[in-house]
Amino acid sequence: MSEPEPEPGRRRPRGRAADGRTPAPVETGNDGQRESSRLERRALDRERGEPLAAGERARPQPRATDRLARPLAEWTSRPRILVTNDDGIESRGLLALKQALDPLGDTYVLAPETNQSAVGHAKTMMRPLRVRERTLADGSRGWSVDGSPTDAVSLAFLGYFNLSFDLVASGINYGANLGDDITYSGTVSAAMEAVINNCPAFAISQEYYEHPDFTLAGRAAHVAAVNILENGLAPGQLINVNVPAIGEAECEGFEVTRMGKRIYQDLLIERVDPRGIPYYWIGGPPPSGLAVPGTDFHAVVNRRIALTPIQLDLTARRLLGRLRSWNWQLPAEGAPVPAARPVSAAAAQADEPLEQEHELERR
Helix, strand or coil, rough: CEEEEEEEECCCCCCCCCCCCCCCCCCCCCHHHHHHHHHHHHHHHHHHHCEEECCCCCCCCCECCCCCCHHHHHHHCCCEHHHEEEEECCCCCHHHHHHHHCCEEEEEEEEECCCCCCCCCCCCCCCCCEEEEEECCCCEEEEEEECCHHHHHHHHHCCCCCCCCEEEEEEEECCCCHHHHHCCCHHHHHHHHHHHHCCEEEEEEEEEECCCCCHHHHHHHHHHHHHHHHHCCCCEEEEEEEEECCCCHHHCEEEEEEECEEEEEEEEEEEEECCEEEEEEEEEEEEEEEECCCCCCHHHHCCCCCCCECCCCCCCHHHHHHHHCCCCHHHHHHHHCCCCCCCCCHHHHCEEEHHHHHHHHCC
């Protein structure tokens, strides 16, 4: 007879799997404890399809609200909007975004304490996080965290404010996040973290120049927020907004685009510290891109605001069928591994159609 399930938040007795069976012995010590915990989680994953909750009983965690998208005039209360970024709590772009969204709802600012550009979707797991209440440049209240943009959003959705949110807006970033940039961008990753928590979100960035004016980007953010609140986004989706560094009179309007292709010109810069030990910077000129019509890069260089829909499902669906046709049998134990053969000119020509297909996929 199997052992009854433990109460929520309580650990199962060590060494006992979800089905009551005792797993194979594991080593003692820290490594052994981790292995035992891993076996417990694996057994429960198979049974329930969810991970084992360890530690103290968790309090209910407010997430996104369940409100349906509808015209703002029909909302019975003001939307709650979380504003964050990756440039840090003192960024002028962050303040411009908050001020642009203040008329739409109740805004809450929680952003990194320092500049966290290009940290991607990093999440702090190996040290505590500290949050400070701050006074923004317009006298309003905000909060900073000594972590990443993802940390800021995570804290909000794990209950720091003890309320739920209807929208997350991340930005306004100093510098565009076009094409491949989204894999590096802390600005976009903050919006992704909101989507993981089932809350609609958008990221907004502006081309960089020395003394940025965020007037146009603020107005674009307002329009994006209204559209998302009134029309909604499907689960797993967000919008990446990129604004050219121009005045409103010069702007050619909005364009819905696909992701373009960035061209990076990074350089490895080696220097020597006073003790004679070398150190390195990743430097070089700003990236450019391929101005292919229909892409975000093309829209921005042509004075249009790019609206790019992004989804968290990164599955390469066209590759699924090809992968299934490959040989995925493990070789017999002790069988020799075949050596790679040089590619002949004929074989290289035969691969040309496949390379052309890859190029079309990239576009």
